[in-house]
Amino acid sequence: MILGIGNDLECIDRVKQMLVKLPKITTKILTPAELTVFLELSPKRQGEFLAGRFSAKEAYSKAVGTGIGQTVSFLDIEILNDTLGRPYFSHHPLEDECHAFISISHTKEHVATMVVLEKIK
Template identity: 55%
Template sequence: MIYGQGIDIASLKRIKAAYQKNPKFAAKVLTEGELAVFETLSPKRQVEFLAGRFSAKEAYSKAVGSGIGSQVGFSDLEILNNKQGRPVIVKHPLQNKLRVHLSITHDNEVVVTSVILEKLGGFERLKSYFK
């Protein structure tokens, strides 16, 4: 069962400007694990990575219904890539209650993210219905 959905669009130019103005911006948005990946990337890829994580965390907070800051902070969410390279939210405040479906895409100017939160157990009940 769908609990919530959030979508966010972020400007790569705006994220790049924020990071260039204040390099601590990355540490504000990214967890230690995300920062470790960020530091291995080329400058262009760093901007895409930072913008993607920023936007995905905003989308998650919208799916929860709170926005960043009131109930969910940037450090409450960690997004790492799985073995196939797909971004996965590996840490979030409701991980014992909700499954997260995340999509991140970007082009030369923007990054777009979508988060769907699914209540755990809903799909299993649905599968048993069709047996």
């Protein structure tokens, strides 16, 4: 049974500007494992990566129905990539209750994400 669906769209340049103004924002959005991946990327890819993770975590919080805030924080959610490069939730607040599926798509200017939460039988 589907428990929730969330989506989000972000402007990559907006996130890149945020990164320039507030370099420590990465530690507010990315978990230590995500930050390790981020730091290995070129500056161009860093902006895309951060925008993707930001958008994905926003989409997750919308699927939960709470948004980012008191119930769910950015650091409660961890998204890594498998050996084929596909993103997956390695940790999320409802992992004992549901499976979380994610899709992240980039264009030159935007990143769009979709999250589906499915109840564990």
